[in-house]
Amino acid sequence: MMMLLLDIGNTNLRWALARSEDAFEVEVARHSGAVPLDVLARWEVLDPPSRLIVGNVGGAAVGESVRRVAHAYWGLEPEFVSVRAAWRDLRIAYADPSRLGVDRWLALIEAHASVDGAVLIVDAGTAVTYDLILGDGRHLGGSILPGIEMMRSSLLAGTQIPRIESEPSGRSWATDTGSAIAAGSVQAVAALADRLFEHLAHEAGAEPSMLLSGGDADRIASAIQAPCEMVPDLVLRGLARVVRELS
Template sequence: MNPTLLLDLGNTRLKWALLEGEHWRESGACRHVDIPQWIEAMRARLPASTRRFGVNVAHDRLALELERQLGSIHWLVAQAQSCGVTNGYDEPERLGADRWAALIAAHHLHRGAALVVCCGTATTVDWLDADGFFRGGLILPGLTTMRASLAHATARLPFATGDVRLPPTNTQDAIASGCLLAQVGAIEHYYRVMEGPACGAMALLSGGDADIIAGHLAIPARTVDNLVLRGLAVVAAASARPNPSHDAREHTP
């Protein structure tokens, strides 16, 4: 069976996974600056028959370079419906491809309503009904982005490396605690607004800060590694079936 390469080209890193059938052979991540070296190492290992699927929310030049070096990539674009998920956005195609992939993964990983939270450079908080209908979601600065914005926009506040303490009694801890509670507050408030307790919804968190944020949530929650890549894997599997219903759309960034 032909291998499948999955690419999640985010704002700061490239996350990737190599599949044999539906088996995850290996996965990893690298910073944007290290992508040329990663391409060189990966290109030597991939057979020409490799299928390639990706999500891109970074600069198009990076996506174009990946295609130039690795070959044609099916870049996921949000659609009105795919892989059991219905897109409730006013303009479905304007939903971020990373959010769309995460929603697809959540629908296939969890039975029931879910709050799909991706914790990276930005934090996205998306509501998914049990039947796979995406009702809408939030975008806010990620945890590290919040800290950085205070350091860049003020004269006397540092990039905080403090701890979460309540009440905080120093500036470092005050910033760390405030930024984390802003994340937690947004997630929990949206959960209540969307009547999460009434329907027994679960929050599924993924991304670099998922463990930190999940540990402070007072709602049902669990972390899932590589939610975006898992969604891409579902799309790739669907596209390999006879007469696929256009679950993946080839898109040139």
């Protein structure tokens, strides 16, 4: 059975064909509120999947676009997953689970299932989300920051500083304004990751793991002091796990 797994984020659409439990290749495209043309071209030549499983935080418009395409191409009704307060021994901290993004929930499911002990999940995209979970499955909650580009754009929009495309040199500081803004946005995201890692270690009584995901994960990895692991397909792996356990 071949499934098409789809993670619709605020900016990007990530998808993969799951032919086995663990092996799939992720493709990424900006969606702008609909299924983009390059993805349509790829999907048009696919062997029809048996199921289309979707996690969507990108809004109703792109979700409806996916629904129309799935009907037209394969006669399939997409299956949109939603957050549950409890999943196996994972327990969400939010009083209203529906206010937790389904992408964060799927990442928590995969992290808890695949890593022993406490885990800090950092998903760096349009926004940067941080979620803390103990080894017994208790979700402690999380934090959210603007993503790197959003942080830079909001600063430039509120000042007279001209936009200068620049990336950090690897140091925590810079010697010109554009580079200083670039360094500051990366260091802010990384510093909160390190701080939450320390707090989670104290809460758990042992060193936790840290998993990095999202489109900007590689931009912050070198700035984080704590040990961390890149898992770019964390949400899709969580989606695949949910489907397997429900089947």
